Amino acid sequence: MTADGSGMxxxxxxxxxxxxxxxLWPRHPRAVCGLCKHEVTDEAGRxxxxxxxxxxxxxxxxxADTGEPRxxxxxxxxxxxxxxxxxxxGGIVIEVIDKVP
Known part of the structure; x- marks a missing residue:
């Protein structure tokens, strides 16, 4: 198992x-893992x-803190x-659009 609980x-x-x-999802090669999805914020850190x-x-x-639409x-x-x-x-995919430092 990986850290996010998916199959190895x-x-x-x-x-x-x-x-x-x-x-690897060929359609989404820059997709992030399930753990990183839980750290998602806006540009100000919300x-x-x-x-x-x-x-x-x-x-x-x-x-996430107020339920206010974005x-x-x-x-x-x-x-x-x-x-x-x-x-x-269906579902949500989050992909990196910048180079990772």
Missing amino acids: PDGTHRCPICSDPLE PLEFFNTSLGGGFGARY DSHACVIRGVRCRADEGRF
Whole structure:
């Protein structure tokens, strides 16, 4: 098992932020692991939550501390700019858009 509880991959692909091994999703090669997803904030450091708006999908974002809606896909994890979006078959995928220092 990996740290985020997913099945152990072959070790050739790693989270671009924390280097935890993960399964490679060819459609989302810069996706972050489940643990890093829990550290997502806005540019000012305010915690965010992303979710599907219905059973059929859709993308929603809100501030985790107040539930206030947020109209943006932009987010930050450990100082690295990322983008959250709806996955192809539902769920939320967060991908790194900057080079990791």
